[in-house]
Amino acid sequence: MRRTASTPPELRGYSYVRLLGSGGFSDVFLYDQQLPKRRVAVKVLLLDELTPANRAAFVAEANLMAQLSAHPYIVTIYHADVADDDRPYFVMEYCSGPSLAERYKQAPLAVADALRTGVRLSSAVHTAHGAGILHRDIKPANVLSNDYGWPALTDFGISSAVDDAIPAHTTTVAGAVADTSTGGTSGQVGLSVPWSPPEMFEDDPNPDVRSDVFSLAATIWTVLAGQTPFEVRGRSNGTLDLIGRIERGAITPMDRTDIPRSLIAVLQKGMATEREDRFATALDFGRALQRVEMELGYARTELEVPNLHLEAPQRPADTGGDDETRVRQVATIEAQPLPAAPSAPSPAPSPAPSADETRVRSSTTIQAQPAAPAAEPAAVAEQTVVRPRGAAAPADAPVAEPAAAEPRSRRGVIVGIVVGVVAAIVVAAVVVGVVLFGGTPTEPDPGPTTRPSADAVVPQALPVPELSGTPTADAGTVTFPVMIPDPEDDDQLVWKLDRADEPQLHPVSGDAVVVDGYVEGTPLCVQIMVLRSGKTSEPLVTCYPPA
Numbered sequence: 001m002r003r004t005a006s007t008p009p010e011l012r013g014y015s016y017v018r019l020l021g022s023g024g025f026s027d028v029f030l031y032d033q034q035l036p037k038r039r040v041a042v043k044v045l046l047l048d049e050l051t052p053a054n055r056a057a058f059v060a061e062a063n064l065m066a067q068l069s070a071h072p073y074i075v076t077i078y079h080a081d082v083a084d085d086d087r088p089y090f091v092m093e094y095c096s097g098p099s100l101a102e103r104y105k106q107a108p109l110a111v112a113d114a115l116r117t118g119v120r121l122s123s124a125v126h127t128a129h130g131a132g133i134l135h136r137d138i139k140p141a142n143v144l145s146n147d148y149g150w151p152a153l154t155d156f157g158i159s160s161a162v163d164d165a166i167p168a169h170t171t172t173v174a175g176a177v178a179d180t181s182t183g184g185t186s187g188q189v190g191l192s193v194p195w196s197p198p199e200m201f202e203d204d205p206n207p208d209v210r211s212d213v214f215s216l217a218a219t220i221w222t223v224l225a226g227q228t229p230f231e232v233r234g235r236s237n238g239t240l241d242l243i244g245r246i247e248r249g250a251i252t253p254m255d256r257t258d259i260p261r262s263l264i265a266v267l268q269k270g271m272a273t274e275r276e277d278r279f280a281t282a283l284d285f286g287r288a289l290q291r292v293e294m295e296l297g298y299a300r301t302e303l304e305v306p307n308l309h310l311e312a313p314q315r316p317a318d319t320g321g322d323d324e325t326r327v328r329q330v331a332t333i334e335a336q337p338l339p340a341a342p343s344a345p346s347p348a349p350s351p352a353p354s355a356d357e358t359r360v361r362s363s364t365t366i367q368a369q370p371a372a373p374a375a376e377p378a379a380v381a382e383q384t385v386v387r388p389r390g391a392a393a394p395a396d397a398p399v400a401e402p403a404a405a406e407p408r409s410r411r412g413v414i415v416g417i418v419v420g421v422v423a424a425i426v427v428a429a430v431v432v433g434v435v436l437f438g439g440t441p442t443e444p445d446p447g448p449t450t451r452p453s454a455d456a457v458v459p460q461a462l463p464v465p466e467l468s469g470t471p472t473a474d475a476g477t478v479t480f481p482v483m484i485p486d487p488e489d490d491d492q493l494v495w496k497l498d499r500a501d502e503p504q505l506h507p508v509s510g511d512a513v514v515v516d517g518y519v520e521g522t523p524l525c526v527q528i529m530v531l532r533s534g535k536t537s538e539p540l541v542t543c544y545p546p547a
């Protein structure tokens with residue numbers, strides 16, 4: 001239930017215009033700034049929430065956003081201060097356009113638009129990771145848009161700045177439940193369940209960059225599908241239903257025919273149940289989206305990551321060389337995306353009304369790293385440390401270890417989280433209930449339940465391509481004629497060089513794989529696969545000259 005908005009503070013140099021929106025701990029108001037003259041959004045901490053820890057969290061959010069503010073796809077912060085009535089506030093760029101949540105609910109995004117948005121957000125998220133910051137609440141509602149229609153990532157309220165006075169420690173779900181049972185908000189885990197990765201439902205969640213990758217992929221899936229990925233129309237979509245499906249990797253198939261399989265595969269890989277099956281970094285995810293852009297003949301969207309030199313994905317016929325994406329300092333001028341030009345054939349569904357809300361406001365902080373180049377994804381992941389903040393205690397007080405949780409199923413813990421917000425006694429009852437019932441999912445899900453992965457191999461279900469003729473070579477170009485036994489309408493052939501250092505898949509156009517760069521005397525081997533419904537067949541491995 002929405003609360004009444006607070007009174008906007010009197011701020012020298014600014015005139016109040018109207019309320020923009022309300023979050024868990026704050027209100028956001030539109031003001032006219034007098035000098036320089038512009039409209040700004042001002043986020044103000046609620047009077048009721050003026051505890052030292054909340055103040056610290058608020059300041060931390062402002063500082064984190066400021067650290068990332070130069071990024072073109074992260075909301076810019078201009079100023080922070082304390083109002084005369086003692087409420088801290090920060091002044092930020094006013095994002096006049098609709099959020100991604102508003103957009104997809106109006107109509108699902110066109111493929112080109114979703115790809116462009118996905119690449120841009122990947123660069124924003126990777127930049128945050130490079131600075132040692134996990135966002136932890138990526139979802140369509142937290143992607144605003146500015147006057148130019150560019151996406152602007154916001155709401156770093158769950159990830160916060162380093163506060164040296166707070167000891168390093170990982171927030172646990174058990175701790176969160178214990179705290180909510182006392183009516184406090186300390187150590188709570190912020191969860192936007194529809195976009196949360198399964199590891200967030202574990203007893204001792206320890207998110208890393210791949211957790212943000214999951215939410216990012218889920219966000220792009222949502223704007224394409226017009227509904228969240230684990231929601232099933234006509235079925236119950238309560239929190240526990242969603243959590244069960246997320247844990248099983250039961251993504252609801254996309255009800256659109258215009259989404260290329262390669263894009264589905266990229267998003268499925270981003271949302272893989274096991275972290276090691278996902279893209280290792282947001283940058284890798286963005287590059288995979290770039291490859292889909294190129295496959296479809298769209299202009300490649302720049303990945304804006306500061307101080308990194310990236311090797312660009314190649315077009316199928318590229319032989320390398322100078323087509324390298326040089327990641328620039330973050331300022332880039334690029335054609336603005338058009339407003340959503342929906343191409344989805346299906347009407348916008350009506351997702352669960354509360355899906356966009358962050359369930360429980362988090363007080364978790366992230367140990368920031370020096371803004372080192374994030375070229376080594378593993379290093380970024382290792383260096384990011386999750387810390388809690390005890391809201392009921394002063395910011396500089398040590399955070400107590402949470403009480404040891406009884407052994408219980410992951411699902412039992414989640415039941416605890418959900419219900420614990422309402423009443424501790426109900427938590428206990430439900431946890432016991434779940435333990436008694438062994439945490440077995442109560443509802444069989446339709447649709448794909450295999451672990452999503454672009455590399456998923458389904459040998460029995462998919463035919464393996466066959467050569468339809470003898471491979472030939474002509475002036476450095478090798479042609480492998482190929483066919484699909486028992487083809488289906490939407491089958492797509494893909495190929496890659498048969499080399500471990502060459503993971504890139506290329507689409508096959510026509511009835512043959514054509515590979516440039518053949519050097520006479522050196523065998524050239526390729527793997528050719530069928531892509532069907534986001535799954536890849538076992539490969540046909542073939543060489544020229546034929547063995």
Ligand SMILES: Nc1ncnc2c1ncn2[C@@H]1O[C@H](COP(=O)(O)OP(=O)(O)OP(=O)(O)O)[C@@H](O)[C@H]1O
Pocket residue numbers: 020021022023024025026027028041043075092093094095096141142144154155157357358361
């Ligand atoms: N820079 C901005 N420009 C325009 N509107 C904004 C801006 N920042 C926030 N808003 C609006 O204010 C609302 C509240 O934002 P806020 O970040 O405080 O909380 P929230 O994300 O809705 O809630 P929670 O943090 O509890 O999940 C947003 O939903 C958005 O509509």
